[in-house]
Amino acid sequence: MPEPITTVGIGAIAAYLGKDGLQKLLGPTADYLGGELQEFTKKRIENVGKIFSKAEEKLGENIDSPGHVPPKVLKTIINEGSYCDDEVAVDYFGGILASSRTDLGRDDRGARIAKILDGMSTYQIRSHYVIYSLIKKVFSESGYMYNQDDRHKMQLFIPMNIYIASMQFDEKEMQQFGGIINHALFGLNSDDLIEGFQYGPLEQIKKHFVDASSDGIIVAPSAFGAELYLWGHGKGNQDLSYALNAKELTDLQDVPLYLDGVSATDNEHNKSRQQDASEAGASA
Structure with a gap:
């Protein structure tokens, strides 16, 4: 007689974690898992296992400190995240789970963040990751804050x-590129995950950024977009400006991020970077 799906499911998820991983990660909330997994398919269970593994990885040594994940957050992540197998979405859900593990019993902010993530398409999630990762790389040494004055x-x-390279579109997706980028950027903007954008051919972009050398995208970050980026990295309790911490917020290995031609549209920042590079070259 086959084992009930609850037993099989919990065992399958536990296999993605280290010793006593489920109990360490979730705390007492681990007792809720049986009922949540009762109707899950094998694929959904695998996705949950990957999310839990990402959360454990992001917590690092902190997983051994006291803490637990609120049941409401666990329910949302399991129900919504179990349908996601895109690597960036899985990583974000794992980060939200890690961010939600605290010693504050009623801190269930992660449930809302997970719902927002669930409402985003794969293209929007990856676009968000690419945009904020490039912003982090360009402005990590700027001293800027994610406040109204600096954004x-x-x-x-x-x-x-x-x-396009970072989004890793295949041939069929490139045939629908116009619709996809339109969907991704307008969606992020309508959800306040970016603070305005322009995209198009070179002649159009030059009207907004004269130093542009190709067609492209001009985009500004938002406070809410930075918050989601932090939660996706398992740092939801950090100040928003931590989203520029290139040393601590590591990039996903399988998502290419290139800086060729990527530039701040603020000329003062570009002058400062050029001056820093010149001084570094002189000291060398």
């Missing part, structure tokens, strides 16, 4: 070929 200074120009 507009972090407006970025991304050449279209760089965006």
Whole structure:
């Protein structure tokens, strides 16, 4: 007689984690798992296992400190995240789970963040990751804050070929590229995950950024977009400006991120970077 799906499911998820991983990660909330997994297919269970593994990885040594995940957060991540197998979405759900593990019993903010993530398409999630990762790389040493005064200074120009390379579109997706980028950027903007954008051919982009050398995207970050980026990295309790911490927020290995032609549209920032590079070369 086959084992009930609850027993099989919990065992399959536990296999993705280290010793006593489920109990360490979830705390007492692990007792809720049986009922949640009762109707799950094998594929959904595998996806949950990957999300839990990502959460454990992001917690690092902190997984051995006291803490638990609120049941409401666990329910949302299991029900919504179990349908996601895209690597960026899995990583984000894992980060939200890791961010939600605290010693504050009623801190269930992660449930709302997970719902927002579930409402985004794969293209929107990956576009969000690419945009904020490039912003992090360009402005990590700027001293900027994610406040109202500095956010507009972090407006970025991304050449279209760089965006396409990071999105890893296949041939069929490229045939629908216009509709996909329209969907991705307008969707992020309508959800306040970016603070305005432009995209198009070189002549159009030059009207907004004269130093552009190719067709591309001009995009500005938002406070909410930075918050989602932090939660996706398992750092949801950090100040928003931590989203520029290139040393601590590591990039996904399987998502290419290139800086060729990527540039701040704020000329003052570009002058500062050029001066820093010149001084570094002189000291060498």
